Each structure stands twice: as C-alpha cells, then as structure tokens.
Amino acid sequence: QAKEGRAHILGEMEKALGSARTELSDYAPRIETMQIDKAKIRDIIGTGGKVIREIVATTGAKVDIDDEGLIKISSSDLTQIEAARKWISGIVEEAEVGKIYDGKVVNIVDFGAFVNFxxxxxxxxxxxxxxxxxxxxxxxxxxxxxxxxxxxxxIDPRGKVRLSMRLVDQETGAELEDTRPPREPREGGDRPRGDRGPRRDGGGDRGRGPRRDGGGGRDRDRGDRGPRRERSEGGNEGGDPNHVPDFLKD
Structure with a gap:
C-alpha cells in the first residue's frame, strides 16, 4: 500500500514538473556576484557614493561591494540584475579603438558634442x-x-577619447565605410614651423622689430648724454666720493 501511494504521488508531481529546472525562475530572489579590480572600486562608488546610488535607483537592484572588489547584486527580477551588471561592466571596462558603443549626448559645445558611453x-x-x-x-x-x-x-595618452558618428549606421549600429576623401595637404604644409618667412613689419627675425618712433629703444637718447660723472663739474652726484674739484686743487 505504501508503494502504491508513493507511485501515485510521484505521478501527480510529474504532471506538474517532469524534471528539475536548470535555472531559477525569473521571479525567484537571487544574488549574483562579479569580481572587479580593486583599483576600480572608487569608480563604481563615485564621489560621495553618487555612482552606486544612481545604479541602485535606476536599475532597482541592490548593489554591495567589499574592499577586495567583490560585488554582490541582488534582486527578485533578473532584468534588474542584468541591467546593474551591464552598468558596472561598462564602468570598469576599457574602451577599445575601432569598437562601436551605444551612447548618450550629455553636452553640446560649439565644436561638437560630448557623448557618455x-x-x-x-x-x-x-x-x-x-x-x-x-x-x-x-x-x-x-x-x-x-x-x-x-x-x-x-584614445590619447591622457585618456581623452575621440568618437565618430558618421562611421556608424545610427539605425542598425553597423559600421560604415569611410567614403570621405582624405584632406589635401595645405600649400607649404611641409615647410618647418620654424621657417615662417619675413614678418609683416619687414623684420627678419622674431624679435620686436623696429620701434614705431624709429629709434633704437631706451638707448636712443643716451648717445649724447655722456658718462654720468661728467654731467656736472662742480657736483659729486653719482661720481667718485674721493673726487676733488679743480678749483680746490689750485
């Protein structure tokens, strides 16, 4: 009787679920972990915790990080966990030259636009x-x-990133061929920067050139002044302290 009862129960269970699930239900509470470089911890946390708070508020997942770089992401919604994981991966991942990314325009200036990606x-x-x-x-x-x-x-040595929109199909994200013709070198472009030719005011060197008054600078009037000691026969201003005037010598 016990065997028949057990077989009956197993039969009813198999009608609902024939085998064990390979994955948790999308609505089952779960915690997933990921390991990052300890040097990137401050990038995840942000100034005063700004970044990690934004991740939690936007995705809805709970994010904890320890001093060793182990991150725990918990939620009962798998999509929230995946969104938080993708966000964190984007922060710690290094950009690659030639790779295409999704981004958002965050600031527009006269010479272009800054894109966050x-x-x-x-x-x-x-x-x-x-x-x-x-x-x-x-x-x-x-x-x-x-x-x-x-x-x-x-990506320059200082970490500044130069991006392009024209080489990417904005609808599909596919890379486009660069059809723009290369720029022609400017006339005289091979000339060294140091050889800039004569100045507009006629001067040949990189000095200040001739003065507007045609003189030679601060020394233009000093040629007829003579030595300072000879400016006065009777005085001793600026001269030798042991000097004796001629009329006293007689």
Whole structure:
C-alpha cells in the first residue's frame, strides 16, 4: 500500500514538473556576484557614493561591494540584475579603438558634442565627425539626451577619447565605410614651423622689430648724454666720493 501511494504521488508531481529546472525562475530572489579590480572600486562608488546610488535607483537592484572588489547584486527580477551588471561592466571596462558603443549626448559645445558611453566614460564627437557632409552647428544634428551610436577613433595618452558618428549606421549600429576623401595637404604644409618667412613689419627675425618712433629703444637718447660723472663739474652726484674739484686743487 505504501508503494502504491508513493507511485501515485510521484505521478501527480510529474504532471506538474517532469524534471528539475536548470535555472531559477525569473521571479525567484537571487544574488549574483562579479569580481572587479580593486583599483576600480572608487569608480563604481563615485564621489560621495553618487555612482552606486544612481545604479541602485535606476536599475532597482541592490548593489554591495567589499574592499577586495567583490560585488554582490541582488534582486527578485533578473532584468534588474542584468541591467546593474551591464552598468558596472561598462564602468570598469576599457574602451577599445575601432569598437562601436551605444551612447548618450550629455553636452553640446560649439565644436561638437560630448557623448557618455560604457556607463561612465565621455568622449568627444567633433562636428566634422557627425556627418560626411558639412555641418554648420552641432545642434543641427544632435540634442542633449539623444541616444547615438559611436565608434572610438582614438584614445590619447591622457585618456581623452575621440568618437565618430558618421562611421556608424545610427539605425542598425553597423559600421560604415569611410567614403570621405582624405584632406589635401595645405600649400607649404611641409615647410618647418620654424621657417615662417619675413614678418609683416619687414623684420627678419622674431624679435620686436623696429620701434614705431624709429629709434633704437631706451638707448636712443643716451648717445649724447655722456658718462654720468661728467654731467656736472662742480657736483659729486653719482661720481667718485674721493673726487676733488679743480678749483680746490689750485
């Protein structure tokens, strides 16, 4: 009787679930961990905890980090955990030249737009890299808060990133071929910078050139003044303290 009862119970259980689940339910509470370099901890936390608070407030996941760089992300919603993980990965990951990223325009200036990408990095899209044709003003193409796709062109030794929008299809994110013809060198472009030719005022060197009054500077009137000691026969101003006037010698 016990065996028959056990078989019956197992049969009813199999109707609901035939085997164990390979993954947790999307609504089951879970904690996932990720390890980062300890040098990146301050980037995750931010000034006064600004960055980590923004991650928690935006994604809804709880984020804890210890002194060894172990991060624990907990939530009952898998999408929240994945959003927080992606955000953190974008902060600690290094940008790669030639790679395409999703970004957001955070500031527009006269010469281009600054785009935030990878969660915590900013790069400049120069106005010449927004479209293949000439762009008069950056605001004709982008606006603050706009989502864009950018390609990393260069990262200088100081960490400044140069980006391009014109080499990426803004709809699909696919890389586009650079069809813009290379710039022609300017006339005299091979001339060394030091050889700048004669000055406009006719001077040949890099000095101050001739004075406007035609004189030779502060010394132009000193030629007829003579030595200072000879300015007065009777006085001793600026002369030898042991000097004796001629009329006393007689």
């Amino acid at each position: 990878m969660g915590g990095k900013d790069g400049l899209v120069h106005v010449s890299e927004m479209k293949n044709e000439r762009v008069e003003k950056p605001t004709d193409v982008v606006s603050e808060g706009q989502e864009v796709k950018v390609k990393v062109l260069e």
